[in-house]
Amino acid sequence: MRGAGAWAPLCLLLVAAAQHSRPQLSERPVFTCGGILTGESGFIGSEGFPGVYPPNSKCTWKITVPEGKVVVLNFRFIDLESDNLCRYDFVDVYNGHANGQRIGRFCGTFRPGALVSSSNKMMVQMISDANTAGNGFMAMFSAAEPNERGDQYCGGLLERPSGSFKTPNWPDRDYPAGVTCVWHIVAPKNQLIEVTFEKFDVERDNYCRYDYVAVFNGGEINDAERIGKYCGDSPPAPIVSERNELLIQFLSDLSLTADGFIGHYKFRPKKLPTTTALPVTTTFLATTSLKPTVALCQQKCRRSGTLESNYCSSNFVLAGTVITTIPRGGSLHATVSIINIYKEGNLAIQQAGKNMSAKVIVVCKQCPLLRRGLNYIIMGQVGEDGRGKIMPNSFIMMFKTKNQKLLDALKNKQC
Structure with missing residues (x-):
């Protein structure tokens, strides 16, 4: 149940919206399902806001501000059915009006910071399923100069051959709470994008x-295309895109903040593919980005040693369920839902509610073979991007509850 006090902010928001959209009238604005909005500023809200939004609906708002300006969208209130992955009721915000890059997806009561389009057009779409819960959302849009958005705004389209991007308020003070920034970098078709971080200080958390x-590789926020997820005070290693588009997302929650960061990017030509196989004697360091090679993948696909002997030599040790597998080139990219983690190392772990997951790359696609839906004990090394690297001789075995005691004992021993 929502307490009576929860309605006070709604009343204030409605008064503000009414004054903004109809200064001569005292009645509250009526929000409908979608619409076409133009001008310097205005409000949008879920159908019937502040009443409970209807089920099984899809509403689309297309916003256009004057040519040469960008759209800034500020959520004043949001209360949609809560889900860690926003699968049921959600609001999507896009650059442009059709086939645009998605800037973000939101649900629950988390209110993001200012969202900025890269042109004078933005699209907002709200979808609800059969079961609804909440009062929906209300947001204000306004026009801003692309290069004079002020410290509170960030993100946008970057198409010059080189440039920089930084957190709001950098370098004078900490970045604000509740901010979402998305930089979409687009190079010519025959070029890649290299990103380096000069300074980096983002609230530290193990996960x-x-x-x-x-x-992310490409132009969307898509876990299957994620290169890495970073926080703390150590700058990530230089990042090179796989294609001519790269998306950089920065998000701060509503609590602690930090100095922030400044990053730089530049376009670089694609290297011509080489047909020369590396010699079998090539050494692969655990911290480098391992690429599958003919020589490496001709090795026998056989794990070496025992559970005990591999524990100390591995960067990470976990028990988990393989939930996605995506072949990419000669390798296999997998997402593992973690049952237990015994040794974390520098493995990047994503958490959504109580569910934790990690990305691993089987360097030689079927060696060892990971099948979706099965439970494994996985031991391996970690690359600079925080993803696990599984080599042909890495120790992988099916996970059974009887292994639990031995793994717990190994976790407590000193390597």
């Missing part, structure tokens, strides 16, 4: 659950 920087 980067609160404030973080996430980097």
